Amino acid sequence: MANYCVQTKNLTYSFSGKEAILKNINLEVEEGCIYGFLGPNGAGKTTTLRLLLGLLKKQHGSIAVFGQSFEKNRLEILKRTGSLIESPSLYGHLTADENLLLLQKIYQCPKERIRKVLELVGLTQTGKKKVSQFSLGMKQRLSIAVAILNSPSLLVLDEPTNGLDPNGIIEMRELLKHINRHQGVTILVSSHLLTEIEKLVTHVGVIHKGSLLFQGTLAELQSKQLQQSVLAFETGNDVMALRIIRDNELSATIDNGRIVMEMMEKEKVAFVNEQLVNNGVSVYSISITKNDLETIFINLTNN
């Protein structure tokens, strides 16, 4: 049985008694994994993460972190958790060092951690520069430094690449991979862009309109991708081709001037081709169209 670092059961939440923002969310984040929590804007990602950190009062369901009830062990859990929720939470009138120092007092971690995390995020040269003068990328990196200051076992990051340029996104990805591999930190990272995190995560959860539509490993999502691949025939007479295929008790549709069928074994492809040619339909090309992960994500959230 998998060891879950974060596990929610039937987590349901609504603002002021209105329609539920979250509906029975059963999140299962395995220890040591990088879990990508995906969903379009307004899907309920931030609300879920806020509930996990106790920033919102839980209404229904249960939350367990490190196998302990969050409600009963809030302080112990937060001691081992680092977080970045949405935009950077930093004191603009203080320097990077000062921002970390005031949290170091709370976490009671060694002072050397400040230098260490600044090195890790590449911000050792900021000196007396106030955080308000930092670029968004620098702020985002400092926020990561804040999140890992206490050497957490769990890192909860809500859209950490927001506002970063492509280079910044790659840097952030490498940094998170490094933290996960070398320090064994479980990372729960949310995003609304699958392409942005598919190179980072090992597990994926897709949320839409407050419901968890998919949860599993990235490999499982990729096999879904294979299942959703389609076969396309370019023919001289699509209407006649469609009739011949249906006469052979197979299903097909016409899409963009092509006959589109579900993926099938190669013998079956040869059979369809033979039937079409024997009945006088010219076949110009046969191709396989793979749905990329982004399309699957869109399909999941659109359905």
Added chain:
Amino acid sequence: MNDYLRSLQSEWMKTRNTAASWLVIIGSFFIPLIMVIIGMANADKLPGKYSSPVFWQNHFAVSWQIMAFLLLPMGVILATSLITQIEYRNNTWKQLHATPQRFAVVFFAKLSVIILMMLQFFVLFNIGIYLSGIIPLLFSKTAAYPVQGFPFVFFLKNNAQFFIDCLPIIALQYLISLQFRNFMVPLGAGIVLLVAATFAIQWKYGYIVPYTYAALNYFQLRSATTQMVPVNIHLLAVGYFTLFIIVSFIFYTYKKDKC
């Protein structure tokens, strides 16, 4: 207790270079500076003034006049709102509440910082009062150092009373500031209550308005018997402070959204 002290240390660090910290420093030396200028401008009257057997009491009372009525309450309103604004402006409530601290620790550490800043103000203001009593002498050839010794007990007692009298303002402003993200709400509420208090002083039941106590204490200091109130305003101030802090703590703890 250790958690509280660590949190207090952390909260105090946040005030570095903030408007609130500058307000305390500038605000505490503003009146003394004016007193020095007035003293220097009226150098010929200094010998008579300094020979008074109650020079320091008079000097203290004059220094507190505008402070008690306007500047102290206004400063408290501003400083309290600015301290809580540090979290709102930097969007850091969520980070703060995701640290392993009890909500009570965060609440009281922040409140303590405001109170410490007020204490800092009182210390600096009194240093300013003393200096504004001494500096004009440097520019006068005829006036001498006051014949009266420095009345430490008088200063301590009256400062303590003014300090207690502004506690309800701190507590109510803290309550409002914690509930509203918009800086204008606590500031506006504070100004409205202060104006109301100014009118309430004339009323015989004015002492029920918690923003009147510094002004009423000033009247008592000057022994303006017509303005004396039938109750102990300092006890009332402590009562209001306790009440507002309890309400504020309940609101803060049970706030559903801690972002």
